[in-house]
Amino acid sequence: MKHNETVKQSFKKQAEKFATYHMAKAEYTDYLVKQIGTKGTEHALEVAAGTCICGRALAPFVKDMICLDLTEEMLAQGKKLAEESRIKNIYFQTGNAEELPYESETFDLVITRLSFHHFDDPQKPFQEMKRVMKKGGKLVVWDMEAAEETLRTVDDKIEKMRDPSHTRILSREEFEKMFEKDFTLQCEETTLVPVNLKSWMELTDTPEDVQKEITELMKTELSGGSKTGFSPYKKESQIMFDHRWLLLIGIKN
Known part of the structure; x- marks a missing residue:
């Protein structure tokens, strides 16, 4: 429970800025909708939905969409944006990904994005998502992919x-x-997503001293020093890096 409180406090701070950050760009959500290939009849669930970026993008292409998240402030932003877009078939629920408040085999489509690197025990939410899915349904996981093995520790430390x-x-x-036992993978693709270092830190209100420390680590790598796992580069005098987003779509056996 202690970690869940840390998650809630972190995303409470991010709520207003989160929906307009680069992760919400239409090019990414359009790509996602295309890859999923919905029929329009699905009962869908977005887990650890945040401001429901995926849920709002998918809602016009499914029967109904539930967005569940631990942080009420994030859901409130999602609800506000859904109302502004006049999305009628979307519903919002506060809840924990580790104990989904739904009957088994309820949903045709379950999606979660950029959530697994916030879970203490990734197996718990994965098993819960599998439980609430119908056989033949689609599980969509879109998350960051780890750096090469030798750099994973320092990469996670900076994150x-x-x-x-x-x-x-x-x-x-x-x-x-996680997918191999009960799912047939239909899609497995990596997308490089460019990230501006300063904007990335400002989103989470990272303290100034910590921002400076992280920036120095990036500058050190840029000048040929120790690697961070981020592979930073300069663009128009700004420090940038690419997050690797791995999209997996599995059909439940």
Whole structure:
């Protein structure tokens, strides 16, 4: 429960800025909708939905969409934006991904995005998402993919410095292992998402001294020093890096 409070406090701060951050760009949500290929008849659920970026994008293409998140402030932003877009078939519920408040085999489509690196025990929410899915339904996981093995520790350390609710980024192999027993993978694709270092830290209200420390680590790598796992680069005098987003779509056996 202590970690859940850390998550809630972190995302409470991010709520207003989160929906307009680069992660909400239409090019990413359009790509996601296309890859999922809905029929329009699905009962859908977004888990750890935040401001329901995916849920709002998918709602016009499914029968109904429930967005569940731990942080009420994030859901409130999602609800406000859904109302502004006149989305009628979307519903919002406060809840924990580790104990989903739904009957088994309820949903045709379950999606979660950028959530697993905030979970203490990734297996718990994964098993819960599997439980509430109908056989033949689609589970969509879109999350960051870990840096190469030798740099994972320092990569996670920097992520946690920036956001204390961060736990650990999973590798492609770890995600595949979760899916392998009960799902047939239909899609497995990596997208490089460019991120501005300063904007990334400002989103989470990272303290100034910590921002400086992280920036120095990036500058050190840029000048040929120790690697961070971020592979930073300069663009128009700004420090940038690419997050690796791994999209997995599995059909429940």
